[in-house]
Amino acid sequence: xxxxxxxxxxxxYVGVPFLENGRTRDGWDCWGLVVAVYRDRLxxxxxxxxxxxxxxxxxxxxxxxxxxxxxxxxxxxxxxxAPEAWAIGLVRADRRPYHVGLSIGAGVLHAxxxxxxxxxxxxxxxxxYQGVKWFRWRR
Numbered sequence: 001x002x003x004x005x006x007x008x009x010x011x012x013y014v015g016v017p018f019l020e021n022g023r024t025r026d027g028w029d030c031w032g033l034v035v036a037v038y039r040d041r042l043x044x045x046x047x048x049x050x051x052x053x054x055x056x057x058x059x060x061x062x063x064x065x066x067x068x069x070x071x072x073x074x075x076x077x078x079x080x081x082a083p084e085a086w087a088i089g090l091v092r093a094d095r096r097p098y099h100v101g102l103s104i105g106a107g108v109l110h111a112x113x114x115x116x117x118x119x120x121x122x123x124x125x126x127x128x129y130q131g132v133k134w135f136r137w138r139r
Contacts, residue, residue: 007105007119013037014109016117023048030100033111034088037102038137042086046137047076077135083108083122087136091129101125103134 012025013036019027028036031048038044080087083103089110091099101110108125111117126132 030111077137080134083134087134089132
């Protein structure tokens with residue numbers, strides 16, 4: 001298990017391109033990054049939510065919304081007042097899940113559609129993604 005305080009490991013993730021439904025270092029989407037970090041750094045397997053053709057992004061959001069409803073209700077995770085190490089930040093648009101990031105140290109690791117995987121200060125993330133809610137995954 002890795003401690004969030006030692007941040008050199010972030011270099012293994014930063015710069016990886018965004019790839020819709022990606023789940024490897026060749027590319028991942030925002031949830032794929034969170035799944036990879038939890039698996040690689042914490043040894044935890046998170047559920048995976050992907051869409052497959054002929055379904056599109058709206059169907060993916062619907063599937064993700066069902067999963068996140070479990071998070072919101074405390075079945076899969078506990079909502080936090082403020083981010084802590086390894087917390088998952090959930091961003092919604094029109095009440096639908098839109099983006100996730102992972103709280104690490106004083107920043108957030110997340111995969112952006114344009115720009116790939118980045119680590120940026122918490123304040124910048126919370127400013128760019130208004131209304132982010134933070135969750136601690138039940139282990």
